Amino acid sequence: MGHDILSLAVFGNDIFAGSSLFSASSGAFHSTNGGTNWTYSGLSGQSVYCFAKLNNNLFTCRSSDGVYLSTDNGSTWSHTSLNNRTVHSLAIMGTSIFAGSDTGVYVSTNNGVSWNPTSLNTSYIYSLTISGSNLIAGATTGGLYVSTNSGVTWFQKNEGFSSPSAFPVSITANYIFVGTYLQSVWRRNGSEVIGIKQISQIVPESYSLEQNYPNPFNPATKIKFNIPRTSFVKITVFDITGREVSTLVNEQLMPGTYETDWNASNYSSGVYFYRLQTENYTETKKMLLIK
Numbered sequence: 001m002g003h004d005i006l007s008l009a010v011f012g013n014d015i016f017a018g019s020s021l022f023s024a025s026s027g028a029f030h031s032t033n034g035g036t037n038w039t040y041s042g043l044s045g046q047s048v049y050c051f052a053k054l055n056n057n058l059f060t061c062r063s064s065d066g067v068y069l070s071t072d073n074g075s076t077w078s079h080t081s082l083n084n085r086t087v088h089s090l091a092i093m094g095t096s097i098f099a100g101s102d103t104g105v106y107v108s109t110n111n112g113v114s115w116n117p118t119s120l121n122t123s124y125i126y127s128l129t130i131s132g133s134n135l136i137a138g139a140t141t142g143g144l145y146v147s148t149n150s151g152v153t154w155f156q157k158n159e160g161f162s163s164p165s166a167f168p169v170s171i172t173a174n175y176i177f178v179g180t181y182l183q184s185v186w187r188r189n190g191s192e193v194i195g196i197k198q199i200s201q202i203v204p205e206s207y208s209l210e211q212n213y214p215n216p217f218n219p220a221t222k223i224k225f226n227i228p229r230t231s232f233v234k235i236t237v238f239d240i241t242g243r244e245v246s247t248l249v250n251e252q253l254m255p256g257t258y259e260t261d262w263n264a265s266n267y268s269s270g271v272y273f274y275r276l277q278t279e280n281y282t283e284t285k286k287m288l289l290i291k
Contacts (some may be wrong), residue, residue, distance in 0.1 A: 002021045003017075003019045003020075003023040003025065004019060004020035005018065006049055006099075007050050007051060009050070011051075011058075012160065014030065014074075015032075016060075017029045017030075017038070017090060018047070018049060018053045018060065021045070021047045025043070026044050026046065026048070027041065027043040027044040027046075027048060028041040028043045028048050028077075030073075030074045031195070036153055037064055040185050041077075042074075042076070043077055045067060046063045047063040048060055048061070048062055050088065050089050050090045051090070054095070054106075057111050058073060058088055059097060059112065061087035061099060066079070066080065066083040066087050066099075067079075067090070069112050080113070081112070081115055082106055082108070085099075085101040085103060086101060087099050087102075088100055088127065089126065089127045089128040091135065093135060093150065096108070096150060097109075097117075098128055100128045100137060103117075103124075104118065104123055104125060105117070105125055105135075105151055105265050107150070116153070118147070118152070119152065119153055120145055121144075123140070123142040125138070126138050126139065127167065129169045129170070132194075133197075134146055134148055134194040135151060135195075136169055136171070137154070137169075140165050141164070141165065141269050142156065142164060143157070143158035143161055143164030144161070144193070145157070148196070148197035148198055148268040149198055152201075153254060155251055155253070156252075157188075157251070160188070162183060162185060163183040165180050165276065166253065167180065167181065169180045171190060172232075174190055175189060175190055176188055176190050182281065185226055191259070192247070195248060195250070195261045195262075196249055196259070197259055198253075198254075198256050198257070199256075199258065199259050200257035203228060203229075203255040204226035205225065205228060206226070206228055207226060207231075208226045208283070209284075210223070210225065210286045210289075211273065211285055213290060216289065217287070217289060218289065218291050219264045219291070220262065220265075221261070221262055222259055222260070223260050223261075223274060224259045225257070225259075225276050226258075227254070227256060227258065230254055231252065231278040232253075232279060233250075233252070234250050235249040235276050236248070236274070237262055237274050239270065240271045243273070246262060248260045248274070268291070269289050269290050270289060271286060272288075272289060273285065273287070275288055
């Protein structure tokens with residue numbers, strides 16, 4: 001009793017809980033029997049916000065002094081080199097560890113021995129979530145950010161978002177849910193948020209929209225396009241009558257080659273058109289959905 005629990009994590013039969021600085025005992029706690037009994041796991045003096053595990057390495061993050069590592073399942077802890085930041089979230093992708101801090105997202109590829117800032121380095125990151133090869137960050141002052149290339153570049157995904165503050169972020173099969181400050185919970189179709197990826201950073205010579213593939217398709221197809229300079233890009237899908245049925249891209253993009261998906265599971269067979277539109281370029285192509 002008397003503990004303000006800020007984080008919970010389950011790894012096999014191990015449950016870890018992080019308590020607040022203002023609790024009866026701040027730090028980390030460990031249970032091996034489904035929460036019936038708990039043992040103190042150290043890290044007193046600060047709030048413990050998160051846990052993550054990579055092979056036999058257990059990581060936790062604390063307010064004010066960053067990320068800690070345990071190689072003995074929480075019995076002892078050592079400070080990593082990310083030791084002067086408030087870190088609210090951790091995420092594992094492959095062999096990389098990402099940390100969401102008060103000064104952006106950091107990444108370590110050597111079990112926390114060294115950390116490097118990603119290009120998202122000006123926002124207070126409250127949450128990090130992995131969906132396939134996509135890294136999603138919830139920022140308290142910038143809303144939702146998505147990276148499709150391990151944090152090298154990021155896109156903001158705040159269209160239709162009345163308050164660009166993202167705290168907890170959760171993903172289901174079809175939706176991304178975002179908890180906000182004073183604006184309750186918002187959701188958006190997951191394919192609209194993580195359906196675009198940058199497949200090359202080589203700067204193209206000109207704008208272009210390629211033919212979708214496969215074509216004909218059922219029910220999903222891919223659309224590749226080239227952006228030679230930083231531009232606000234919109235890609236929309238229209239039916240045979242000219243009615244807009246879906247927006248695939250609606251954001252500012254850096255130069256490069258991109259790919260986005262359109263899942264037409266909810267649409268009937270027929271001819272559709274997709275249009276690439278920027279400030280000074282427009283191109284439209286036809287595609288065929290056959291069910």
